[in-house]
Amino acid sequence: MTMAGNLRKVTGLGRGGGLRRVARLARRRPRVDLSHPARSPLGSSVVNCVTYRDGVRTPQGGDPVDAVERMRERGAGFVxxxxxxxxxxxxxxxxDPFDLHPLAVEDAIEAHQRPKVERYGETLFAVFKTVCYVEHEELTATSEVVSTGEIMVFVGQDFVITxxxxxxxxxxxxxxxxxSDPAQLAKGxxxxxxxxxxHxxxxxxxxxxxxxxxxxxxETEVFGEHGARVDPGRVYxxxxxxxELRRAVVPLGxxxxxxxxxxxxxxxxxxxxxxxxxxxxxxRATEQIAAxxxxxxxxxxxxxxxxxxxxNEDMRKITAWAAIVAVPTMVCGVYGMNFDHMPELGWRYGYGLVIGVIVVACLSLHRGFRRSGWL
Incomplete structure (x- = not known):
């Protein structure tokens, strides 16, 4: 079957039945990006099919397959x-019409390939990983930051298939x-x-x-006043x-x-x-990622x-307060023992003296810990 016949299977427009079939397929699949007003889907997966001659887009009046045939007959331009x-x-x-190698076709359909360049006869096959930054109001431990995709490119003497x-x-x-730059596009x-x-x-x-x-x-939050409370999951x-970004960038070198x-x-x-x-x-991108x-x-x-x-600061504070509390605990524990003969038990001012000793000891310890930075 000729190239024209095969392309007509994919780009069969201009006929009522073909248009209805494209409309049904478009309803089943998510719509693709068609940013140019002159572009329209040529099939369920075909975004565009354009021929160029001397860097200028050829007029779109007529069947695209006929334009491809005319381009190849003249031996100038590309699709x-x-x-x-x-x-x-x-x-x-x-x-089939572009004589693409089966291995390259399999890679182009299945995707999830590493960036690479391979040559199959007269055709060059290149794989690029695309990346996109995912906007988010606040970075969390589960936020998606980088989204990836792929672009496969078949390059021949008179065609480019993306x-x-x-x-x-x-x-x-x-x-x-x-x-907008015909001089550059004319280079083929x-x-x-x-x-x-x-791009x-x-x-x-x-x-x-x-x-x-x-x-x-x-980084600003980690080195801020409450940096110890930052969730480390965000850094991970x-x-x-x-x-994920490195996997897209580094293999392309x-x-x-x-x-x-x-x-x-x-x-x-x-x-x-x-x-x-x-x-x-x-x-430069690789070096920035490593940095x-x-x-x-x-x-x-x-x-x-x-x-x-x-x-460590919390432990020092806890230790300091435990040492201060240990003074009244020890004194009260000693005088809480049930012995008949203990010093100052029968003295009128014994209670006040003990309380005073406890207060002075606790204040002295507190002052000492404050000076050493533990409190």
């Missing part, structure tokens, strides 16, 4: 097909930015791959900045969320280095310089130290 969480059946109509997983990481604004599919990588890394830096605000807030939660240094047929040599810039930004992890360790140790100091 950008965007998908959102496709199923096996939905992706089958796309994999597969997005997760409810964030929309590529609508990215597409609009590229369309590798320019789109660079824009996606740059993902910029989101890393934005999330890191937001996480830093949470860390600064916890930040460390767990930082680990080697794929970006490969894109920036190794010759790849579908990546223009001119674009490789742009990948080096993205790799520099990723290195945050060390800072959280220090905050946790400082919190435990403050708890220990507070407990």
């Amino acid at each position: 950008w097909l965007g998908l959102h969480e496709p199923t096996d059946q939905e992706f089958a109509g796309v994999a 597969v997005r997983h997760g409810r964030h990481g929309s590529l609508g604004p990215l597409r609009e930015g590229l369309e 599919p590798s320019a789109v791959l660079h824009a996606i990588a740059d 993902v890394v910029d989101e890393f830096l934005s999330v890191i900045e937001a996480v830093q605000a949470d860390i600064d807030h916890v 939660q930040l460390k767990r969320e930082l680990l 080697r794929p970006l280095e490969e894109l920036a240094t190794r010759p790849i047929r579908v990546v223009e040599p001119e674009i490789q310089a742009y990948f080096r810039d993205v790799a520099d930004h990723l290195l 945050f992890d060390e800072l959280l360790n220090s905050i946790l140790q400082a919190h435990l130290a403050r708890v220990t100091v507070a407990q």
